[in-house]
Amino acid sequence: MSKTLLHIKRFFILTTLQITVLNNIQISGYLNPYIYILFIMLLPPKIPKTLVLSFAFILGFTIDVFENSYGIHAAASVLLAYARPTVLSLVSVKGGEDLETIGIKQLRFGRFFTYSGILCLLHHFTLFYLEAFRLNEFMDTFGRAILSTIISMLIILMIESVRSNSNK
């Protein structure tokens, strides 16, 4: 099966899941899990970086349209995509160049956790601070970002372990 099709399918599954289910789970006012970023995390390391940036922009903007959030998801996702190669070189020897695909199987749990954790933190902090757009609610926004990152990471790791177990 062509790899491109797989990624397109993943794009639709993750955005649909985000828009229809996760955006409607509103726990206690502090928790917004955002798992659509898994799409960017799982893109193969070999595809051109500009293409990854463009995908991230399209993905973020799609979420923005449904959330009425005017560009904040696009900004956070593009930043995540830009930081991805750097983070990838932290967890793999050759900056991921030797890896065909990224996943919990290829990187093992520990390194995948570091990789997705750093990117998720970066994305969520950008997102929540852009949303608040002022610094006098610094601690509130901080708590919101941390708690949401924890929940997002739990869901991302759950999806990822199910995915890598079902695929060969």
Add this chain to the structure above:
Amino acid sequence: MRNLFAFLYKHHVFLVFILLEITAIGTLIQSHHYQGSQFASSARLWSGTLLEHFENSIDYFTLKKVNQLLVEENAQLRTKSVPANKPNKINPADIYQYTSAKVIKNSYNKRNNYLTLNKGSLHGLEKGMGVCVNKGVVGIIRDVSTHYATVMSLLNKHSVISTRFTKSNHFGEIVWDGKSHRFAQLRSIEKYVNVSVGDTLITNSFSSIFPEGILLGTVHRFERDDTENFYKIEVDLSVDYSRLDYVYIIKNPLTNERLELESKLTQNE
């Protein structure tokens, strides 16, 4: 020239990154102005259609609750209704026209919350109209497409709603600090005013958007800081934003007339 191309090629990833970030942040900053959000709203027809389909599929589960609310409201209206044969007396509240709409997208746990309604300019909705439910104020219409409208909820950092106490005429404004969807903050109430827990707050007649007397909430607790001139008041909002289903849009046909008149004042100054 060659050096320029070499430079562009060398840094093309960074340049694309900057370009995309500028586009995204630009959209965000543009959205802070009341007028400019064309970019995001042009895409709203397809997103609205999708959200509506999803909302329809889960509609069934809230039927019981909606029914109950409608019954309550019916009862209220019945007690309020006045005999129709009084043509000579024009009640100021009668000029407002109401349209109902369904909420197809709602959020209440973000710093800035918006709702999407399933009616748009085709049904006579316009930017800046007020939105309420029978229990109180919900927000103000932000953008309108042909079939859909987005509403800036009271739970938004840009939202400021003018209010007054029912028992006295002291007025202030309600804003939201982003913490809980059940409580908002009341500002600009001076210290000499008598405030007690449980006082009700309603919209006042200053606003051209809402008719006077729509419920906003009750005083939950208040603080009197000696170093400041104003109270810190927390308001228990009358509307449960986590349960919005059907809302009313308030149209004031005289808004333009009023705004025109008031703009003359500022011109003369």
